Amino acid sequence: MNMTLVSGLVNPIESGAKLASKIDQIQTAWQGEVLWITINRPDKKNALSFEMLGELIRLAKIAKSDHKLKAVVIRGCNQVFSAGIDTKALSNPKNAPYAIYQMIKPGINLFQQACLIWKEVPVPVIAVIEGYCWGAGMQLALGADFRIAHPDSDLSIKEASLGLIPDMGISRSVQGLIPRDQLLKLMMSAERITAEQALKLGLITQVSSSVEGAATQLIDELTQSPKATVAALKQLDSRLYSRGALGFEKWTQLKLLLRKFRANS
Numbered sequence: 001m002n003m004t005l006v007s008g009l010v011n012p013i014e015s016g017a018k019l020a021s022k023i024d025q026i027q028t029a030w031q032g033e034v035l036w037i038t039i040n041r042p043d044k045k046n047a048l049s050f051e052m053l054g055e056l057i058r059l060a061k062i063a064k065s066d067h068k069l070k071a072v073v074i075r076g077c078n079q080v081f082s083a084g085i086d087t088k089a090l091s092n093p094k095n096a097p098y099a100i101y102q103m104i105k106p107g108i109n110l111f112q113q114a115c116l117i118w119k120e121v122p123v124p125v126i127a128v129i130e131g132y133c134w135g136a137g138m139q140l141a142l143g144a145d146f147r148i149a150h151p152d153s154d155l156s157i158k159e160a161s162l163g164l165i166p167d168m169g170i171s172r173s174v175q176g177l178i179p180r181d182q183l184l185k186l187m188m189s190a191e192r193i194t195a196e197q198a199l200k201l202g203l204i205t206q207v208s209s210s211v212e213g214a215a216t217q218l219i220d221e222l223t224q225s226p227k228a229t230v231a232a233l234k235q236l237d238s239r240l241y242s243r244g245a246l247g248f249e250k251w252t253q254l255k256l257l258l259r260k261f262r263a264n265s
Helices: 052-064 087-091 092-103 110-119 136-142 180-189 195-201 212-223 227-239 245-264
Strands: 026-030 034-039 071-076 125-129 132-134 146-149 154-156
Touching: 026 052, 026 087, 034 052, 052 092, 052 110, 071 136, 071 212, 110 136, 110 227, 125 136, 125 212, 132 136, 146 195, 146 212
Parallel strands: 034 071, 071 125, 125 146, 132 154
Antiparallel strands: 026 034
C-alpha cells in the first residue's frame, strides 16, 4: 500500500492491524492512540466511490470496539478533502441495481451510514478540511463531531447542481448547527462558501492555517476527561433532539456515578 503519512504517524500494521484499510483509496495510520484516516484518490480529487464508502463503514465498525482508541481524524490527501461522490460510478448503468437497492431498502443505507456511523464511535471524530469539500465530502465532514478547515477551503452542499438532493444523513448531521433557512439556501443554491463563511454559519468548528496541528491540539483538549465520560457525552449529543434525551441523561449519569463509586470504594 502506498501510504501517505503526516509527521509522527506510523504504519497501522505495527500499531493495530485490525484498523488497517483494505483498499488503497482509503489509508490508515496511527499517531499514538489517534487513528488518522486519509481519503487517497488524488486523480479524482478524492471523490468517494461505493467501495470507499463501504471501507469507511468497515473501519468505523471496528473503531467502535477498539478500547485503545483515543480519537479519529478524517482527512484527504493532496490538500483536498473530497470533491463529492464519484458521479461516474453513480451514473454507471452497471451500478444502477445496487444504487437503487440502497435507496429503497428499509432503514439506513450505505450512503447515509458512511457519514452517520462516526456518531457511534465513542471517541472524538474530527474532519480536517482542505481544498474542496463538496457534496458527499461535505456530508462526510458533517458526520464528524468537529470540523477544522484551512482558510483556503472551498465548501458546498453541492448536490442540487447535479439535479440531486443531499441524502447522506444531512437531515440528522446538521441538527443544531445551522438555522433552517440558511441550510435551505445553501442546499438550493449549491453555493460555494469559504471557511470563514462556514464558521459564521456554524457548519465548521474552527479555521486554522495548520489544520493537522489544530486537530492534535483539539484532541488533547477533548480527551482530558475519562474515556467513559467522553463516550457518554457523544451518546447524549446524539439524543439531544429526541424525546428520549432526558431519560438518557438520567440513566447515563447514574452509570457514570456508579462507576466512580466503585473506583473510590
